Amino acid sequence: MAGIYIHIPFCKQACYYCNFHFATSLRNKTELINALIKEIDLQKSYLNNETVETIYFGGGTPSLLAAEELSAITRKISSVFFVSQDAEITLEANPDDITEEKLISWEQTGINRLSIGIQSFFDEDLQWMNRAHNAQQAIDNLQLAKKHFDNITIDLIYGTPQLTNEKWKRNVDMAIALNIPHLSCYALTVEPKTPLHKMIQQHKSDDINPDKQSEQFLLLMQWLEEAGYEHYEISNFSKPGWRSRHNSSYWKGKEYLGLGPSAHSYNGESRCWNIANNNLYIESINKGVIPFDEEVLTATQKLNEYIMTSLRTMEGINLKILLSQFGIGENEIMNKAKKFIAPGLIQSGNTSITLTREGKLLADGIAAELFF
Structure with a gap:
C-alpha cells in the first residue's frame, strides 16, 4: 500500500507565518500542471507496483485549480498506477474558494475528503495571519461543504500572541458545534524569512509565548477528548472512524510518492525531494529529468524515524x-x-x-x- 502527494504551489496571497513553497502569481500554472502530468510518467516505477490507497492534493492552495486540471491529474495517476477503488482522495481548500459549483465539480473529479484551512473563527486573527477569508465565510462555507462531503478536516492554529484561552475555546467549540469529524491543530511557529519573523524582529508583533502555547495545547486535549475525539497523533484529532488515512501512512512508514516542486517521496530506503522552484521544475521535467535530491537512510536513521513518528501517535x-x-x-x-x-x-x-x-x-x- 502506498500514497501519492501532489504539491500545487500557488496561493492568492502569502500568509504571514507560512514557509511552504508557493507562488502568488498564476502565470505559469498551465505549464506547471502539464509538467506535473509528465512527472507522473517519469515516476511510474517509483512505487514498485504498490496499490495506491491515498491521494493528497496539498500546497499551496490546490482549490485554486480548475476542475479539469484536477481531473487531468487524477486520470493520469489512475492510468499509470493501480489506485484502489476505495482510495481516500483529499483536496486542501481555502474557505474563500468554496462554492456550490466547485463542490459539485470536486465530487465529480473523485475527491472524497476536504481539508479546509480555517485557522481561526475570528476576523482579527485571520487579518493578523493575512488569510484571504473572513470568519463568516469560514462558517458559511464549512456548512456548505458539509452538504456535499462527510469526510472533512479543518486546520486551527493556537498560540498566536493575541489568542486568549477564551477565544481558543470558542474556536474549538465552533468546530465541535459544526460536527467536524477531524481537526488538525497546530501551535504557531515562527519560521525564518517569513513575514511574521520580520514583524517580530521589527517589534510590529509580539513574539509567541511557549508557556501559553503549552497551556492551550493541554486545554485542547481536554476539550476534544471530552467531546469524543480520539487524539490519535500529536496534532490530529478525529471522531472514531475518521482518521486521515494519508497522514497515518506517513506515521506508519509506508511508501509515498511526491509530485510537483518541493514534494517529498519515500520508498522505504531513501527520501527524495524535488526542487523548490517552479520555473526550474518545469524546465527540467520538460527535458525528461526529475530535479531532485536524495538521502539514502542508514539502519539507525530508519530506527530513529520510527521512534519519532510512532511516539507521536496514540498507539x-x-x-x-x-x-x-x-x-x-x-x-x-x-x-x-x-x-x-x-x-x-x-x-x-x-x-x-x-x-x-x-x-x-x-x-x-x-x-x-x-x-x-
Whole structure:
C-alpha cells in the first residue's frame, strides 16, 4: 500500500507565518500542471507496483485549480498506477474558494475528503495571519461543504500572541458545534524569512509565548477528548472512524510518492525531494529529468524515524516492531525511557510505550532522548 502527494504551489496571497513553497502569481500554472502530468510518467516505477490507497492534493492552495486540471491529474495517476477503488482522495481548500459549483465539480473529479484551512473563527486573527477569508465565510462555507462531503478536516492554529484561552475555546467549540469529524491543530511557529519573523524582529508583533502555547495545547486535549475525539497523533484529532488515512501512512512508514516542486517521496530506503522552484521544475521535467535530491537512510536513521513518528501517535512505540524490524529489545529501549516514567511523561505497557498527556507537550524532545 502506498500514497501519492501532489504539491500545487500557488496561493492568492502569502500568509504571514507560512514557509511552504508557493507562488502568488498564476502565470505559469498551465505549464506547471502539464509538467506535473509528465512527472507522473517519469515516476511510474517509483512505487514498485504498490496499490495506491491515498491521494493528497496539498500546497499551496490546490482549490485554486480548475476542475479539469484536477481531473487531468487524477486520470493520469489512475492510468499509470493501480489506485484502489476505495482510495481516500483529499483536496486542501481555502474557505474563500468554496462554492456550490466547485463542490459539485470536486465530487465529480473523485475527491472524497476536504481539508479546509480555517485557522481561526475570528476576523482579527485571520487579518493578523493575512488569510484571504473572513470568519463568516469560514462558517458559511464549512456548512456548505458539509452538504456535499462527510469526510472533512479543518486546520486551527493556537498560540498566536493575541489568542486568549477564551477565544481558543470558542474556536474549538465552533468546530465541535459544526460536527467536524477531524481537526488538525497546530501551535504557531515562527519560521525564518517569513513575514511574521520580520514583524517580530521589527517589534510590529509580539513574539509567541511557549508557556501559553503549552497551556492551550493541554486545554485542547481536554476539550476534544471530552467531546469524543480520539487524539490519535500529536496534532490530529478525529471522531472514531475518521482518521486521515494519508497522514497515518506517513506515521506508519509506508511508501509515498511526491509530485510537483518541493514534494517529498519515500520508498522505504531513501527520501527524495524535488526542487523548490517552479520555473526550474518545469524546465527540467520538460527535458525528461526529475530535479531532485536524495538521502539514502542508514539502519539507525530508519530506527530513529520510527521512534519519532510512532511516539507521536496514540498507539506509541510497538515493542514487537522494534524487535522484529530493528533488532532492539525491550530492555534497550526501556533503559532510555525509564527516566521519563517517574515524572509521568511516558507510560509503558506490555506491548508499547506511549506518551502521557503531559509527555505530549515534550514529544519531540523525548523522542530525541530515545534515539540510538
